[in-house]
Amino acid sequence: MQATPQNLVSWINDLTYLWQQAGLVLDSRAHSVFRKADEILEVTWGNDGYVLNKEKFCSLSEYTSLLENRQYSVLLSDGAILQFSFSLKRNRIIKHRLCWYPSPIDLESTDLEVESITDKILEHMGNGDLEKFIPKSPIRFDYCEADATDEHPEVHMHMSVESCRIPVRTPLCLQKFLKFIVENFYPELHSNSPLITKIKSFPGKDTLTEHQKRKMHINIISGI
Numbered sequence: 001m002q003a004t005p006q007n008l009v010s011w012i013n014d015l016t017y018l019w020q021q022a023g024l025v026l027d028s029r030a031h032s033v034f035r036k037a038d039e040i041l042e043v044t045w046g047n048d049g050y051v052l053n054k055e056k057f058c059s060l061s062e063y064t065s066l067l068e069n070r071q072y073s074v075l076l077s078d079g080a081i082l083q084f085s086f087s088l089k090r091n092r093i094i095k096h097r098l099c100w101y102p103s104p105i106d107l108e109s110t111d112l113e114v115e116s117i118t119d120k121i122l123e124h125m126g127n128g129d130l131e132k133f134i135p136k137s138p139i140r141f142d143y144c145e146a147d148a149t150d151e152h153p154e155v156h157m158h159m160s161v162e163s164c165r166i167p168v169r170t171p172l173c174l175q176k177f178l179k180f181i182v183e184n185f186y187p188e189l190h191s192n193s194p195l196i197t198k199i200k201s202f203p204g205k206d207t208l209t210e211h212q213k214r215k216m217h218i219n220i221i222s223g224i
Helices: 005-021 060-068 117-127 174-185
Strands: 025-028 029-036 040-045 074-076 080-087 090-103 140-144 155-159 159-168
Touching: 005 025, 005 029, 005 074, 005 080, 005 174, 040 074, 060 090, 060 117, 080 174, 090 174, 140 174
Parallel strands: none
Antiparallel strands: 025 074, 029 040, 040 080, 074 080, 080 090, 090 140, 140 155, 155 159
16 A cells, blocks of 8 residues: 555554554654645644754753653653654655654653653652663664765664664665564564554665665665
């Protein structure tokens, strides 16, 4: 099935419901199609004018800001943030942002019954509970045809710092992205479970230049 703007909205809503039914979701945002300049349609959560600050990537301040402003597609029960955003032109995906942003603190199942995650972070900071802080890097897959160069791959993965851009062979569909996250960070969920297999997928394309193929990169073979 073609990844049209309307289909992407439906697929994101379907996977959100699927994960909610499994008890994995604390909060979620409805996705819509937003019209941009130059005939571009953006499928994303309503960001209410919020501007993402690339300079604060992988910082405690960025995490709490995203949380307080509900700048996410899904907030998972462990405090991790998932972001799904796609830009299309004439029903062709030209850009995406797919991000997993883990919670910087270890949360107990009862922590959020009364307090927010931000409150828990401030409480642990005030009490000096350093053992509660578990530094983890966000994982963000960006795709943008317009910005592509040998040193700025068309598709790349960010981790730890904004300047880290590991080349990725193909743009990711929702299923490939979440399968990667589950396999590496939630192995107890199993990547062959309905939480992954029921998510819609769509083919990618080989975007690596010869220069990037000679570097360390993420190679995704199936589904291209």
